[in-house]
Amino acid sequence: MVERWVIPEAVGSNPRLRHKVSVDLHYKVDEDGLYILYDGEDVLYVIGEEIAVLFSKDGILFKHGSKASVEKYFVEVKQKAAGTDLVDDWMMFVGQLPVEELNKMISTSGYLPLYLKVYT
Numbered sequence: 001m002v003e004r005w006v007i008p009e010a011v012g013s014n015p016r017l018r019h020k021v022s023v024d025l026h027y028k029v030d031e032d033g034l035y036i037l038y039d040g041e042d043v044l045y046v047i048g049e050e051i052a053v054l055f056s057k058d059g060i061l062f063k064h065g066s067k068a069s070v071e072k073y074f075v076e077v078k079q080k081a082a083g084t085d086l087v088d089d090w091m092m093f094v095g096q097l098p099v100e101e102l103n104k105m106i107s108t109s110g111y112l113p114l115y116l117k118v119y120t
Contacts, residue, residue: 024038024039024040025037025038025039025044025106025107026038026103026106026107027047027051027099027102027103027106028099029099033049034046034047034048034049035047035048035049035050035051035099035102037065045065045066047065047066048066048067049096050067050094050095050096051064051065051066051094051095051096051097051102052064052065052066052067052069052070052071052092052093052094053070053092053093053097053102053105054070054073054074054090054091054092055090055091055092055093055112055116056089056090056091057089057090057091057116058089058113059110059112059113059114059115059116060112061105061106061112062077062090064102064105064106067094070092070094071092074087074090074092077090101115
């Protein structure tokens, strides 16, 4: 696992950012069918039975997580981008994805466009 440390001076006074940042983010699905986001072996979020993924038609991944958090982000960006075509090609998937595919989407740059070509 590759790790980097956030330097407190670089993050100002925000204590939430004063911690080790890992690049080992991945999802697992537990025995109850819940998507859970991990940082290494640490649970970050229990997402739920469905996952949401926000992306552009050309496969740029913008956000993933719970439907509520991804929708909130999408609405906020749409409001800020009002009068532009910035988000015209953005799409949101909500549902169940194979966890292996989901982990490839969030960890491998360029995987999402390949996934979209095969499965859409």
